[in-house]
Amino acid sequence: MQFPESWLRTLVDPDITTDGLAQALTMSGLEVEETFPVAPLFSGVVVAKLLEVAKHPNSDHLNVCQVDVGIGVPLTIICGATNVAVGIKVPAAMVGAKLPPSQIGGTPFFIKLRKLRGVESRGMLCSAGELNLSSDRDGLMILAEDAPIGVDIREYLNLDDTCFRIKLTPNKADCLSLLGLAREVAAITGTTLHDLPWGDAQPTVITDILPVRISAIEGCGRFGGRIIRDINVSVPTPRWMIERLERAGQRSISVLVDITNYVMLELGQPLHVYDLDLLQGDIDVRFGRKGEMLKLLNEQIVMLDSSVLVVADASGPISLAGIMGGESTSVSLETQHIFLEGAFFYREAIQGRSRKFNFTSEASHRFERGVDFEMNVRALERATQLIIEICGGQSGPLVDQIVKLPQRRAVKMRVARAIKILGMHVSETEIASIFSRLGLLFVVQDGVFEVTPPSHRFDIEIEEDLIEEVARIYGFDRIPANLPMASGEMRSIQEGQRSMHILRHAVAARDYQETLNFSFVDAELEAHLAGNVNPIRLQNPIASHLAVMRSTLIGSLLNVVRYNLNRKASRVRLFEIARTYHQHDAAIPGELALDRYHQPLTLAALAYGPVLEEQWGISTRQVDFFDVKGDLEALLCPRVARFVSETHIAFHPGRSAAIEIDGRRVGWIGELHPRWQQKYDFPHAPVLFEIVADALFVRDVPSYHDISKFPPVTRDIALVVPQEQAVQPIIDTMLDAQISNPDCRFVETVVLFDEFRPKGDSMLRAAVGLNAQDKSLGFRITLQDSQGTLKDETIERAIAGLLRPVFKVFRAQLRSK
Incomplete structure (x- = not known):
């Protein structure tokens, strides 16, 4: 504003x-x-009148002017402007005058007594550009005929504003x-408003009215207007009105448009003028119909539908209600009779419509935010007054049709609540004074103000709005900067629960950097990386490639890696903790729409490039599955996850696994699938994992065990199994035996330390005791008794108890060589 x-x-x-x-x-x-x-600073410029104009004797383009500047005798001033003429009034810079610089950063220009081709000039006649009042330097600045001669131009044009x-x-x-x-x-x-001498009812000269019907009651609550006949639209807009409009950022267009813009700036009520002779039939305020078109004043043609409020006559829509008028009924220099409109349109009926058509207007800017529904009559009377004063004419009776106005619900504010929110004491008397100065009607009882908002205050709806008014008028700078006081409480922290903050630090300690991304992604990423062909779609996406809610964080991390690789990064390690968005396959009857979706908090991490930064002590190699698996196991520790070999659309089929904890599937880990590696142009395959965050928040509480003073016993066992046999089921079987078989109670750990697959001819395979379809698994079993030294027979029974179910279930054999 x-x-x-x-x-x-x-x-x-x-x-x-x-x-x-x-x-x-x-x-x-x-x-x-x-x-x-x-206006910039300048001095010594007065209103002058040209008395005589003669050609310069020594120049074809200069004129010798006799100028009255109000000092009793004419001054001779040389001027080269093309619009110089006898009788006009223009700004004249006297000798000694200080003019503004011609460009930013320039120096002021001083007027001196000087000779131009042999003729002495005692000043300078000025254009608007030479005074930096506009960019026009082509001719002299012509002033009004009633401009008082000799008066300082700054005073006459009110330039000290x-x-x-x-x-x-x-x-x-x-x-x-x-x-x-x-x-x-x-x-x-605390100053009193001046008596405002406008808005009074204007005298009615004619009896003509234009019938108005409001069909869209939910969009238009009030519509007023009147006919004004026999006006002269060719008269110029008064200088005082143009001055105020320009200084308010509005350019002068025509006298009727200028008057309606002036009243809008003055009172806040947008108005519109129709050429009465171009209207066909009665006015109807309704919603548009599919297939209707309207050419606007800005020459834009818009397609209408039932969501757009319009003003129509018998020919169809003639205006976008509250936004812009139509060209078919616009006023012109031939206009003699007009219909002046002033209406109240509901915010909800105007909001977003101008953006739908890719333009905005001063009217829509106001109606979208809320216009005083009691102001249209006052604005119509004010505009009528100005039109008749400037353009003449005869006004008819004002028609004001009211169908539905907003109800102003009283809002209560507790003084104690205001004091608590503001953090300072404000007396009931001072609050009453503030509300009175704001023009708010109120009653107060037992420390509670009940305020009825006026028609121009759409922003007062709840108690906090009134507290804000108290703070505003009291003065934000007067509110003391006191530190808030609150009672503190030492809260217990669950030892087995890890916070989000600690988890972030734990991941960052593994050399990963956190990244933040939009929760919406390209639908193609969802299909490629999550197999999600029916994602949650946004109704109003900010871009076509950000149209769906992500159900996996993998795509976001891959985009960040690509961004870094395009900027010559060679080693990237990233993680993100955010919610992913999923919808149930079928809605449960009677459930809320919100219940159809779930939004688990998810952690995803990605490693790309060398395991470590290049250095002389360690040879460079690319990060692999087991590096990232080790990072994940460190985050889960002391909980132990099972990694089950399965396929996922985003991961390499032979280098990926599902993550399970306590029999529950919580995520995936693996290399990026070669198909997506090639599609997204990665020189090396990134390794990623994605896991639900609650699996990482829970930590097992450490429990105390006696440290045995007796030495542990280790046994290395080599088992021969088929090459396609997975190792995890074998380890699970051993662990089950450790729990269920009393003979195995001294087994502490079972660790796979070697896998051997023979290569070469049949003689070599025979030498190591393996067939072509077999492999050898080396397990290290640690046993210990805290009460004594283990005996050989106890050790043998424990080993036999571990291996017996393995031999039975997996057809495993002890390796003989």
């Missing part, structure tokens, strides 16, 4: 400086982004007008 200070001070004039006003507005929540003068540019939050729609800002300044400073 931009406005000149002089305009605001016609409505309310507090006894503070410009800087003080800017500070007061900012401290009340209306942030003043900048203040700037309407300051423009304010305020950054308004969306809830402060009431401040999108000078009246709204004046209310705020009056409340902040």
